[in-house]
Amino acid sequence: DAGVIQSPRHEVTEMGQEVTLRCKPISGHNSLFWYRQTMMRGLELLIYFNNNVPIDDSGMPEDRFSAKMPNASFSTLKIQPSEPRDSAVYFCASSLGTHGNTIYFGEGSWLTVV
Amino acid sequence: AQSVTQLDSHVSVSEGTPVLLRCNYSSSYSPSLFWYVQHPNKGLQLLLKYTSAATLVKGINGFEAEFKKSETSFHLTKPSAHMSDAAEYFCVVTDRGSTLGRLYFGRGTQLTVWP
Numbered sequence: 001d002a003g004v005i006q007s008p009r010h011e012v013t014e015m016g017q018e019v020t021l022r023c024k025p026i027s028g029h030n031s032l033f034w035y036r037q038t039m040m041r042g043l044e045l046l047i048y049f050n051n052n053v054p055i056d057d058s059g060m061p062e063d064r065f066s067a068k069m070p071n072a073s074f075s076t077l078k079i080q081p082s083e084p085r086d087s088a089v090y091f092c093a094s095s096l097g098t099h100g101n102t103i104y105f106g107e108g109s110w111l112t113v114v
Numbered sequence: 115a116q117s118v119t120q121l122d123s124h125v126s127v128s129e130g131t132p133v134l135l136r137c138n139y140s141s142s143y144s145p146s147l148f149w150y151v152q153h154p155n156k157g158l159q160l161l162l163k164y165t166s167a168a169t170l171v172k173g174i175n176g177f178e179a180e181f182k183k184s185e186t187s188f189h190l191t192k193p194s195a196h197m198s199d200a201a202e203y204f205c206v207v208t209d210r211g212s213t214l215g216r217l218y219f220g221r222g223t224q225l226t227v228w229p
Binding site: 042043045056102103104105106110 | 148150155156157158159160163204216217219221222
């Protein structure tokens with residue numbers, strides 16, 4: 001059974017460029033989460049969706065960040081324009097329901113903005 | 115409000131000795147508690163979770179954790195450390211009574227295992 005699939009695994013981009021991170025949740029899961037991990041701030045929840053609807057986007061740092069979930073099997077996190085301080089590991093995770101159920105993480109997208 | 119405090123940012127043990135990673139939480143509702151492990155350059159993997167059943171929870175790779183409501187703790191233990199246990203460990207809380215299901219992560223504990 002495939003887990004949460006993220007792409008790209010690694011990306012290096014120049015400041016000002018648009019970055020799009022992609023996520024395919026586990027089939028049947030109806031909650032999807034985007035997290036960012038840095039040494040300074042640890043793991044931060046950016047946004048999460050339930051049944052494709054954004055429930056809580058209070059963690060999205062600023063307007064340069066946007067996330068979409070057009071259907072149950074796909075989500076994107078976009079940064080436009082990117083800045084060096086966006087360099088981090090971005091994790092996508094999914095779960096079945098939201099009431100304390102296990103959340104399964106992807107392997108992460110390592111983003112470096114130079 | 116929910117929060118998690120991992121009391122040690124780094125723990126070092128010798129191979130074959132016990133491991134104790136400490137976690138305290140605060141929760142307004144009935145909590146679900148998790149421990150995740152992250153190996154270098156990898157995603158987070160679930161070690162074990164507590165929902166509402168037995169307070170002593172057994173997980174993968176010989177780890178276990180005990181939910182102690184009176185102490186608001188959920189410490190992770192293993193009787194004998196192995197080199198492959200070297201990783202970062204995250205204690206996580208969520209509210210079972212909440213409709214939002216948001217996870218709250220501790221800052222993590224880096225476990226080093228010496229040969």
